[in-house]
Amino acid sequence: MSILFVSAILYHFIKIRSLKNLRLDLERQVLEKNELLVYAAKNEQKATEKALLAERNKGALLSRINHELRTPMNGVLGMATLLNETDLTAEQQEYVNTIVHSGGKLMSVINEIMVNDILEYSKTESGRDLEANDIDLSNCLEEVLDVFAVKAATAGIDLLYEITGNVPKQVIVDVRRLRQILMNLIENSLRVTSKGEISIGVQLLACEDDNRIKLEFEVRDTGTGMPPEQTKFLLQYFSGTDTSDNRPPASGVGLIICKKLVALMGGEMQLKSAEGKGTTVTFSIYSKAGMQLSRSAIHAELNELAGKKILVADDNATLRDLVCGQLESLQMETTSAASGKEALEILTQVAFDLVVTDLTMPEINGLELAQCIHTKYPQLPVILLNPVTDEHYKEHGEILGAVISKPVKPRLLMNAIANQLRNKDKTQENKQNKVHKLSSNFSKQYPLNILIAEDNPVNQKWTTKILSKLGYNTELANNGKEVLELVSTSQYDLILMDVQMPEMDGMEATRMIRLCLEAQPVIIAMTANVMQGDRQDCMQSGMDDYISKPVELNELMGMLEKWALLINEKKNAAAVAKK
Missing domain, CATH: 3.40.50.2300 (Response regulator)
Known part of the structure; x- marks a missing residue:
């Protein structure tokens, strides 16, 4: 009996010792794993900090390269512009034109590289929190279009934008991401558009509590469009239902980046395209109305123009209707002409206070129309809508009241119209001085x-x-x-x-x-x-x-x-x- 008792005690003692050893072993394993987790967390933190530092360094490097390139180019192109305003021989003029042309091409390359790097860089930014910026929406759209103004003018493409009257002038939105989306969409449109136009439209979809609004943007081009299979593939890629290993084309990658940014801003993006009929990309975002004046208050500043009769001549129906709509919002009476010839016929029937004409029209272009008007109706002021790359108007200063560079900025156009109507009785000499680029009368x-x-x-x-x-x-x-x-x-x-x-x-x-x-x-x-x-x-x-x-x-x-x-x-x- 005593042997069994001793054996039981020994067994119990061995069992307890074994359990203690097991507990110690488990505690050692837990300690090791905790140390590994702490080590892994530290490594992860270091890797995150290193990635953020690399990201910041990349942004700083891009910014520095851009700054160092643009600063001397400002001097080069600026002095060439000054030289171009002096009396030059034909040979000297050729040299200056070469400097300006080459400098412009270099700046186009710089812009293209910077834009592409920014788009690529935006991929790493897509997970960041949204920034709330109180912006002038018109200024934002104009800045985006200005980036592509030279490229579009060279290709003979009109860049337009229209904001419906119920959209607040100031909106609170992440302007960096909005600009990324629009620039990418326009860059895509320029790749496939050889004539016609690229337009941005903005309308108000809904007003919600806490001053929250839903805006819809539409980017439309008159380019080649996409075949049905490509459109279907991109739509499937957008929705995540495409399970193939096929990658979208370059423009599709840009669209996918845009879709992610739109989703981050609480909206959705849609694509419509037809081969030979262009592409329309529509996206919505949530925003808030800013604290500035409404668009109607801005228009009230120009109410003195009410009742004035304006003739708008342009073969581009979209731009023509857009300008007419802006003028009519100020209670001006507009008549439109699809060509210079039609404009001259209308002028024989109706007396107008002012003519707005595009430069690029078939048969009779804007300058030729202005020359005819100057001959037949010398007191009738003419405003020319001029591609940013074309400077032929400088040779005809006496026949033009004002020149507005395209893409057309509504505020500048309205101010030019107001100035011309206020100064309509000035002599032709004064009007000539107004359109000279470097004239002391400007001040x-x-x-x-x-x-x-x-x-x-x-x-x-x-x-x-x-x-x-x-x-x-x-x-x-x-x-x-x-x-x-x-x-x-x-x-x-x-x-x-x-x-x-x-x-x-x-x-x-x-x-x-x-x-x-x-x-x-x-x-x-x-x-x-x-x-x-x-x-x-x-x-x-x-x-x-x-x-x-x-x-x-x-x-x-x-x-x-x-x-x-x-x-x-x-x-x-x-x-x-x-x-």
Whole structure:
């Protein structure tokens, strides 16, 4: 009995010891696994930080390359523009044209490379949180179209946009992603469109609680379209029902990126295409109405134009109807003509206050129409809608009241129409002076007290010289600190502000001005920083507008005209309020 008892005790002791060893072994395994998990977590964190650093470095590298290329190109093309305004021999003119043409092609290559890199870079950004930016929707669309203006004009393609009247002027949206989507869609359309047009339409689909709205964008082209099998494949790829290993074409990859970005913004994307009849991509996004004036309030500024009779001549029905619609929204009476010949026939029957004509029309183009009108109706002003790459109008300054570069910006067109109707009784000599590119009369028509903030000597010289030829007496600051010193003692209407400057950069100087000054100037970023988000960074610092280097003369003059009109309107309103 005692042997059995001892055996039981020994067995129990061995069992307990075995369990203790097993517990210790399990604890050791758990400890090892915990250490491995901690090690893996640390490695994962390091890898994430390394990836984020690489991502930031890539963005910084792209931005630096872009800036370093654009800054000297601004000087090259700027000085060539100045040289082109002087008296040149035929041989010298050929050399200058070669410089301008080659520089333009180089900038097209730079833009294409940057746009492609941005699109590729956007793939890594698609998982990031949305940014809320209060933007002017018209400005956003115009900036997108301006990127492709030269390429479209060279191909003879019209770029258009239309925003229906119920869409708020200001919307709160992730502007970087919206711009990515639109740029990718237009780039795709340009690949397959050889004539006709590419248009962007925006309409309001729904208004919800908390000021939330649903917007629908439509990008339509008159290109080759897609065969049914390709359209069906892309639609299946969109929906995720395609299980094959086939990859979509290059344009399809871009569309898929767009679809992911649209989904991130809470919307959906649809595709309609027919071979030989073009492609339409429609997408919706959720947004909020901004806090600025409504579109109707903007139109109220031009109510003096009500009742004026305008003839619009253009063979492109879409652009013709778009311009007529904008004029009719201001209660002007419009008549449309599909050709120069039809316009001349209409003029024999009806008296008009003004004619708007496109340059590119069959049989009788816009310049030839303007010449006929100048001969038969010398007091009738003509506004020419001109491709950005065509400068033949400069040889016919005496017959044109104003020239609006395409893509047409509605605000600039309306301002030009208002100016022409206000000054309709001016002499032909004054009208001729108005359309000269570098005329001192420009500053008389658009008075501004301007400060230039720029540290690059060549760009200082070019900007100062250009503004001098336009009739402006400007002051110059080499950095942000000098800007602050000057604005503390003098009052400026407008500051052309470079961003990258020594001692104090343009954005920091802008923040200080917005914080300290009672009388606030308009501040326009004039910078080589044109990478993704750069414009928004400038806007968030307090700047009012943005123009990229190399600066095009037409764009600079349009910017000065736009803000001079707004500044003077505010001054007049303030004067009336005091009375």
